[in-house]
Amino acid sequence: MDPLILGLLAAVVLIMLLLSGMPVAFALGFTAIFFLIIDDGIGAFDVVADTLFASLDEFALLSIPMFLLMGSAIAASRAGSDLYEALDRWLYRIPGGLLISNIGACGVFAALTGSSPATCAAIGKMGIPEMRKRGYPASLATGAIAAGGTLGILIPPSITMIVYGIATETSIGRLFMAGVLPGAMLMLLFMSWSWFYAYKNGYHFVERNKHYSLRDKFIVLPKILPFLLLIVLVLWALYGGVATPSEASGVGAFISIILVMIIYRVWQPSVLWEIVRSATRESVMLMMIIGMAGLFSYMMSSLYITQGIAEWIAAMDVNKWQLLIYINIFLLVAGLFLPPVAVILMTSPTLVPIITQAGFDPIWFGVMLTLNMEIGLITPPVGLNLYVINSIVKDVELKTVLWGALPFMLCLVFGIFLLTMFPAIATWLPDYLMGPVN
Amino acid sequence: MNALIRFISGLSRLLGILAALLLIAGVLVVVQMVFLRYALSESTSWQTEFVTYALIASTFLGAPYVLLTRGHVNVELVPLMLGPKSRFVLALFAYSTSALLCFILTYYSYLFWYEAWSAGWTSDTVWGPKLWKIYLSMPVGFFVISLQYLVDLLCLVTGRELPFHIADVNEEAA
Numbered sequence: 229m230d231p232l233i234l235g236l237l238a239a240v241v242l243i244m245l246l247l248s249g250m251p252v253a254f255a256l257g258f259t260a261i262f263f264l265i266i267d268d269g270i271g272a273f274d275v276v277a278d279t280l281f282a283s284l285d286e287f288a289l290l291s292i293p294m295f296l297l298m299g300s301a302i303a304a305s306r307a308g309s310d311l312y313e314a315l316d317r318w319l320y321r322i323p324g325g326l327l328i329s330n331i332g333a334c335g336v337f338a339a340l341t342g343s344s345p346a347t348c349a350a351i352g353k354m355g356i357p358e359m360r361k362r363g364y365p366a367s368l369a370t371g372a373i374a375a376g377g378t379l380g381i382l383i384p385p386s387i388t389m390i391v392y393g394i395a396t397e398t399s400i401g402r403l404f405m406a407g408v409l410p411g412a413m414l415m416l417l418f419m420s421w422s423w424f425y426a427y428k429n430g431y432h433f434v435e436r437n438k439h440y441s442l443r444d445k446f447i448v449l450p451k452i453l454p455f456l457l458l459i460v461l462v463l464w465a466l467y468g469g470v471a472t473p474s475e476a477s478g479v480g481a482f483i484s485i486i487l488v489m490i491i492y493r494v495w496q497p498s499v500l501w502e503i504v505r506s507a508t509r510e511s512v513m514l515m516m517i518i519g520m521a522g523l524f525s526y527m528m529s530s531l532y533i534t535q536g537i538a539e540w541i542a543a544m545d546v547n548k549w550q551l552l553i554y555i556n557i558f559l560l561v562a563g564l565f566l567p568p569v570a571v572i573l574m575t576s577p578t579l580v581p582i583i584t585q586a587g588f589d590p591i592w593f594g595v596m597l598t599l600n601m602e603i604g605l606i607t608p609p610v611g612l613n614l615y616v617i618n619s620i621v622k623d624v625e626l627k628t629v630l631w632g633a634l635p636f637m638l639c640l641v642f643g644i645f646l647l648t649m650f651p652a653i654a655t656w657l658p659d660y661l662m663g664p665v666n
Numbered sequence: 667m668n669a670l671i672r673f674i675s676g677l678s679r680l681l682g683i684l685a686a687l688l689l690i691a692g693v694l695v696v697v698q699m700v701f702l703r704y705a706l707s708e709s710t711s712w713q714t715e716f717v718t719y720a721l722i723a724s725t726f727l728g729a730p731y732v733l734l735t736r737g738h739v740n741v742e743l744v745p746l747m748l749g750p751k752s753r754f755v756l757a758l759f760a761y762s763t764s765a766l767l768c769f770i771l772t773y774y775s776y777l778f779w780y781e782a783w784s785a786g787w788t789s790d791t792v793w794g795p796k797l798w799k800i801y802l803s804m805p806v807g808f809f810v811i812s813l814q815y816l817v818d819l820l821c822l823v824t825g826r827e828l829p830f831h832i833a834d835v836n837e838e839a840a
């Protein structure tokens with residue numbers, strides 16, 4: 229059968245299984261095996277276990293569970309609320325200051341965890357009730373945190389960047405570095421929108437009767453400094469070429485547990501166990517998706533679907549900007565239904581050669597892809613962040629969160645536009661620090 | 667029947683604990699490796715491989731526990747749109763398809779394990795551990811997750827649990 233038709237069929241089967249409510253990992257696995265058998269008969273079964281194992285047998289992948297553990301340790305402490313409290317004391321005079329503090333805290337927290345849902349949960353638990361108490365509408369408060377949380381997969385360490393690096397054989401360190409400025413840019417875009425909205429609606433009056441002295445401002449710093457140092461340390465280890473991502477993440481996880489134990493006196497076995505338990509759950513879920521997506525990619529390439537799509541796109545004879553627009557739309561749609569990790573593993577082996585052929589930079593494309601995935605995180609039906617927020621603040625309807633997140637989603641689209649116009653936003657920093665790619 | 671459900675859930679929990687311990691072991695070994703390599707400038711041999719295998723095993727062994735605690739991400743769009751009856755049918759389909767996949771994977775990962783065991787495969791590194799020990803996590807994990815799915819199906823059919831665990835808010839209104 230024509231590989232393209234097979235590919236189309238595989239997509240249809242996968243979407244149907246996904247919509248049936250099956251776990252994403254198993255829908256991927258089932259589709260993969262199903263089409264392998266169609267192509268190769270019962271003999272295809274022989275390679276399944278081997279392939280599944282091989283897709284996880286990669287040293288760099290294990291930085292994912294480690295970074296998740298690091299995030300879950302910090303999330304279990306009061307670090308998140310301390311963080312935004314500290315920012316608030318410095319920024320409270322600005323219109324929408326609390327909102328801006330919360331987004332800033334999301335950004336910093338993203339740098340600590342590499343995971344979007346973890347960022348949302350940690351900052352949102354404290355930030356959303358506080359914002360609502362001070363008179364911010366529920367939609368704005370929840371939307372800002374949902375959007376701020378998406379920074380988790382852009383600002384290093386980022387789990388999706390690790391997966392992209394492995395799938396496309398690009399440098400994970402370089403990818404991490406490439407996420408820094410776009411992350412800052414998005415944070416500024418989110419903050420500007422919040423400021424504008426708060427200013428227009430007069431929310432700054434709510435904050436005016438508060439006053440923090442310089443002493444108040446400095447007294448909160450010691451609590452968050454160790455975590456900021458940890459971020460710097462992990463990044464330094466990665467970019468100084470001192471350690472691999474896996475080493476940095478392992479040590480980072482270890483140190484963050486120690487820090488949480490010392491600073492926040494979290495030493496009760498039950499709490500410590502909960503930290504490990506939640507990290508294990510999330511890691512198993514993600515790694516299972518990664519393994520099954522590996523099987524899916526194997527099926528795609530052994531049925532020549534990957535190659536077929538690449539040839540088909542090459543034959544379309546569109547200019548590179550049209551190509552980029554199509555790819556963006558495709559990624560957006562895929563991101564609506566699948567978790568970022570799955571999208572990256574399934575599409576990047578096909579897309580990256582095409583993109584590189586068209587003259588785009590694969591590191592830059594990694595950032596672009598991540599921005600697309602961020603939109604998927606705050607849009608239904610999968611929109612993980614929306615559900616996280618919904619589970620934290622149960623009295624706010626999902627619809628309200630959605631509306632609140634919408635302007636931030638437009639910020640993301642604008643971010644994609646800026647990144648396309650000025651690719652240096654992503655590539656300048658890694659090139660400057662690590663030298664240009666040969 | 668309740669005893670059976672409890673037994674299988676207990677089994678999933680036990681493997682979940684094992685998965686968590688493997689994660690802890692992984693972290694500790696990485697820390698030890700970094701210490702050896704950077705503080706004492708010694709070379710390391712088995713650590714990289716050990717940690718990789720520990721986390722792979724953690725993934726397969728932890729999967730049943732994640733199913734038990736509803737941690738596998740899925741798309742709930744359609745199940746949420748449907749009425750209770752069609753949702754039940756859809757859940758029946760989704761659970762049994764997943765169960766089928768897990769049974770298939772159990773069998774074929776068992777064959778894979780058996781091959782490694784009977785031929786005495788070792789990994790081609792200096793450390794060279796016996797591979798069957800690591801591969802064992804696959805059939806064990808998939809077998810228990812298959813059982814866990816059977817329990818879920820059982821609970822679904824006997825009405826012990828709601829399809830997709832979605833509580834129907836509109837039921838009272840209707």
